[in-house]
Amino acid sequence: MAYRDEKLHEEKVFKDPVHRYVHVRDRVIWDLVGTKEFQRLRRIKQLGTSNLTFHGAEHSRFNHSLGVYEIVRRILINFADRPNWNKEERLLCMCAALLHDLGHGPFSHSFEKVFKLDHEDYTKQIILGNTEVNQVLLRVGPDFPQKVADVINKTYKDKLVVSLISSQIDADRMDYLQRDAYFTGVSYGHFDMERILRVMRPYEDQVVVKESGMHAVEDYIMSRYQMYWQVYFHPVTRSAEVILTKILHRVKALYEEGYQFKMEPTHFISFFEEKVSLEDYIRLDEAVVYYYFQMWADEEDSVLKDLAYRFINRKLFKYVEFNPNLQMKEWMELYQLFHKIGLDPDYYLVVDSSSDLPYDFYRPGEEEERLPIHLLMPNRELKELSRQSDIVEAISGKRRTDHKLYYPRDTILKLSDDRPEKKRIFELLYQ
Amino acid sequence: MAYRDEKLHEEKVFKDPVHRYVHVRDRVIWDLVGTKEFQRLRRIKQLGTSNLTFHGAEHSRFNHSLGVYEIVRRILINFADRPNWNKEERLLCMCAALLHDLGHGPFSHSFEKVFKLDHEDYTKQIILGNTEVNQVLLRVGPDFPQKVADVINKTYKDKLVVSLISSQIDADRMDYLQRDAYFTGVSYGHFDMERILRVMRPYEDQVVVKESGMHAVEDYIMSRYQMYWQVYFHPVTRSAEVILTKILHRVKALYEEGYQFKMEPTHFISFFEEKVSLEDYIRLDEAVVYYYFQMWADEEDSVLKDLAYRFINRKLFKYVEFNPNLQMKEWMELYQLFHKIGLDPDYYLVVDSSSDLPYDFYRPGEEEERLPIHLLMPNRELKELSRQSDIVEAISGKRRTDHKLYYPRDTILKLSDDRPEKKRIFELLYQ
Amino acid sequence: MAYRDEKLHEEKVFKDPVHRYVHVRDRVIWDLVGTKEFQRLRRIKQLGTSNLTFHGAEHSRFNHSLGVYEIVRRILINFADRPNWNKEERLLCMCAALLHDLGHGPFSHSFEKVFKLDHEDYTKQIILGNTEVNQVLLRVGPDFPQKVADVINKTYKDKLVVSLISSQIDADRMDYLQRDAYFTGVSYGHFDMERILRVMRPYEDQVVVKESGMHAVEDYIMSRYQMYWQVYFHPVTRSAEVILTKILHRVKALYEEGYQFKMEPTHFISFFEEKVSLEDYIRLDEAVVYYYFQMWADEEDSVLKDLAYRFINRKLFKYVEFNPNLQMKEWMELYQLFHKIGLDPDYYLVVDSSSDLPYDFYRPGEEEERLPIHLLMPNRELKELSRQSDIVEAISGKRRTDHKLYYPRDTILKLSDDRPEKKRIFELLYQ
């Protein structure tokens, strides 16, 4: 039997708290899960620094990747006998679902920003490069790795396949909303996925949803909205991320100015020099990062030492709403006050912004085009979701943004009350 | 106001998936959570290697410690106005609950075995030594740290207090059964804790349970039984633990014979030499262990390299039921066959045994004395649980043991079929 | 001890699927639950005909009434030590919560419409009349029954007390949304009530919500919205209600024209004559209604017989969206066609409208004034919810209405295809 059609002798299952069981019947999927590149995802948390806010959120990307695979598997059972659906794409869809986050590193957001990386690029490299994953995919067919990479990259010719993995109501989002809700313990993030899966239909080049399932989709959109603001953009999580980013900035700056580290930051050198090989990238898992942070908390440099200590021991920055009306003059004053009390404002006075667009219809030509969700009406016509749903219409296309100013309140509170800077800093922050 | 009575301005809560919310009102508790020794528990998984079997089981001891505190807090609300209960012990109970696992290191079980450590001893050292935790406790009173240590050590004079934290139905067990069930996703581990808490009563020197709650307690005992065999003793988890233990043995042996490591195992030296200071102990969190394992997968020594590689990439040993009737002669033969094919049987042929006593009544003088659970009958007499419950009686005092033999099936399968050892090894294993 | 302060020797609990346990400590509450007027609520379903759509929705008003009591009990624990809160009102609040639905009869909505009744009026009568409930309340104090009635009637002087029981985020709504979601099994209806309870504050003459809980309130408002459209206004449920209403109309009309019933409709006479005594009202529980419906399915009158048969055996009407552009001429034609085929359109061609206003801010002077939800800002000012919440703002004050036309599709389908009326009726319905 061709490798692509090979089934396991007995179905294997993974016990999964969110989907109850993840079912594997295909040999290819089983082999992919066993690769070291996929196993590495166990050492990368799904939500980065969120566990410092929600202590349950310690789940890994391994967890989530299996979940996305499982959702796609279930969708495809539903699609199996439908017209418009090409059964040949089944394995491709499931592989792309399983591997879509393969290139994520630890704390991707901060690492990408500081070291100018792109995790999607590494996903592609792992799939196409000299890896165990690549070897498994190659056994399916010589062009199979490229196909998987194309689907994940949204450049695959069959857009219907792409939309299963990447759209405003794809398997990725449906998994992470439920999973992150489960592990954080928040009561948002619940929606009737079973119903959504049952009303999904392949329709020309996209997955659409039967109109009778509209309310389940509304509920999903609201879940998404709440999860963004209650969990993903939680200000305490962002405080940890601010510190993390500043650690990376500092250590890079120190390296560039020839600072002598107590322990050579071997794993980081290629990151500092912005020429990260695939091998370097893969080696840098979350354990390695934590190891270095622990080391750096013992460094001589007081900024690095302090920030690393803060991150490891969760002595985070506090925040105030950033006042957009702050005059340049006042901002400069604040900046100088920080200098005066010995805190480098580049590291200790940080504005962080979050922004979310809960749902959007298609506006071609815009930077980040988002495919709309279409409802399949009883008359077989399509209608864009926000035209049918009052609720979605109400929040559609409305970007919400939030700016916060982070600073080390504990340090400033420890200053003597005699120091005039202390009082003035708080005046400026809380005006 | 005395520090011991100080309340936070507003109650703080932690969102907890198991107990919904963990509530903190006492300044002392809040300060303890903020110490670096307590925060370190975030970097130590509650279930060691179980996440390699149940991918959801990535939760930390931080998680569990807050949970135990919360349960004790709720019990004490119920106890508050009861006779036999000394309200003065409230803070002590809550501190002991919160801190009872403070001395756990990464993969405690294996580390303790190989390096002859005792996590309970380190819990004591952290509470009494020069630590942030100690400083907080000292502010309550000069003898308070010692009291907390005594409760955890079960030597505190008021045995009623001790039995809240350590008994066959204590807050510790009630939390971990539910928490581990939640994160693994298994359907065992559920029982009606709310009911058990409501029927708990302080009674002389122990916590007892009103007879009307007997069935909830039975359900708890059965949960415990199932969790042990379905989760804690899962053979795949034990495979990972076998490998982990062998890594530690190997690296210690190499150190002792003067092996030249590519990277000096600084964090481990004092472990090898069995003189681990508190500071050394605390530094060795799970991230550090993973970091070294990744390093060791690149070592020259083929055993260390192989085992570390296996652990990191989850290429585990397979197992057979260990045949206790295996003749010494045959065992010797197997041993020598392993040598012949180049696998050191000390590392690659490992018997692992698990054993559990689901519930036991008191048998004084035995090594590990276990206090029985007592029911408070309507006539105010006590009855030992197994005398009232058929189910508990049925499993009481019955130790169940299981022996498995672990070996690297993948390696042996890769041997040429020509080699007679291959066939003979499988014959001996599966006879 | 005064009766009002009397506590049960031991707390009693009811096992409740929604709130886990309902706790009763007060003798007064326990006695009220035991009255026959309160026990009667067991024989009245909470959701009328909804169980014909959602088969799980068979729960009674007894169920819900205990739930509302329990929520108020929990809120008051939180309020106990707050300024602005008068502890003396505790028992009053709990009694009003428990008894607020006491006057509901079976299928209240339809009965009230046809027989011009008002369940709130009967609630008052039961509380103030010669009943077991009244006797219990009187033991608390001579003016206590009147106070309870006033709170339920929203005329009580302390508006803070009233707003606990009747506002846009009261205990009543919080219970029924969760309870109806639980029993129907839909995935809407979940919100973080524990959090909402924790952030509720007594503030002058109303209950307000701390701003930090805004998102939990948003989630509650969305739940409410979804429950209305997915459950309460479900078109199949409304079909059963349409039939039920028409049965009552028919039987009343027959009575008025002196029709000779096979069995004298004793229980209904005073309803037909619109002079229903309290005793008559109380006797008419759901079992009695079903008994008569079964009898009526054997009556001579073909309309009554058919409608009763349909209701009992769930042979419901089908519906089409009512076309508001239907010309009077066409409507008349449809009407006459129904006559021609022997279906009295007054009973077989029914327009039913549903309408909901998910949230509204205060518009004084309007017919049904609704008190807005106020957020308590960190600076102790109040802000009306829709000013802070984008989502709520989006749906605030927007009434959504839906019209459906119900008719007996099965009967029409059974007509011979030769009959021109058949084709024309469907043309008119589906144009």
Added chain:
Amino acid sequence: MAYRDEKLHEEKVFKDPVHRYVHVRDRVIWDLVGTKEFQRLRRIKQLGTSNLTFHGAEHSRFNHSLGVYEIVRRILINFADRPNWNKEERLLCMCAALLHDLGHGPFSHSFEKVFKLDHEDYTKQIILGNTEVNQVLLRVGPDFPQKVADVINKTYKDKLVVSLISSQIDADRMDYLQRDAYFTGVSYGHFDMERILRVMRPYEDQVVVKESGMHAVEDYIMSRYQMYWQVYFHPVTRSAEVILTKILHRVKALYEEGYQFKMEPTHFISFFEEKVSLEDYIRLDEAVVYYYFQMWADEEDSVLKDLAYRFINRKLFKYVEFNPNLQMKEWMELYQLFHKIGLDPDYYLVVDSSSDLPYDFYRPGEEEERLPIHLLMPNRELKELSRQSDIVEAISGKRRTDHKLYYPRDTILKLSDDRPEKKRIFELLYQ
């Protein structure tokens, strides 16, 4: 297409709180659900008088019947392609599952005892008699109704089919344990059904379970045990049942002695005379029973009046453990004391016994033979469950019995303290 193979144009679903959705694709199933005999199950509670103890337990047999059907449907998906399984039996299995409780009347247990009925006999009559159900089944084939009846009656030739519906781990039990747990809200009744379904295998003439699923089965057996003692045999529920039974006894006795009822008990006559036609049987639903009970609470006969009043208004009997050592002499004394105080002991002093055998292996020749649960071992042999499972072995074959004595405590308490009978009765009851 043959009626038996006809599929609905689109799958229909019922929202079900226990199984999330009940899926119907077969026209035959859909038509059966629509029959009036099946709809009648909506008016019969699954748990009789349990809702007087657990207020959530108001769910109907309609509910449960759909659930059993759904479980069988899922099992058959798993069986579809297995050897040993005859696909032709699929529809038969699903029909038998759906209809297995069709003959249940209201409060079956008490009615059967008093009027010497057998609900299984009525199930057969409904399936084979002149009913809508029979007409639907006949369309499948002339012998199909008989086959369905045979499966339910356990006389069908293919015992494998029978064991799906009736065995110690059948779809019936799996549904009711979970469903009754859900609606009562108790925390027992949970087990991993998804896993059990996955490891079920058709094997010769029975359904067996793969050994790897043994622990899930253990958990199911323990759930069953707990549900029996915590829910089904709850003493308060039994008190209501005792009263109900005594009402029926009384009314029958009155009828037999020619008592003149205020309202002729038309629906009951054939029950009193023990010649109940199918039509009579079907008419007597729970609403009718409640209607009569309400009437009887106004009767002249003081026993009937009192008992009916008690049932309707939940003024139940209290109980003491029945003392099996009570001497005949003392029992006679108690009996006479009741007479003296004007309470007929035949109605007011009632011993009720409950007895359960949680699991049993096969003991041929015994009255109620129970097929054991067999595990399918890796070597394809079968092993009886209790040989493999310590826990099941411990409770296997052990019948547990409980006797309680019910009496109207409230009435006796109201006696003057001067009366010597009062004191003596309590002495005898509580000795």
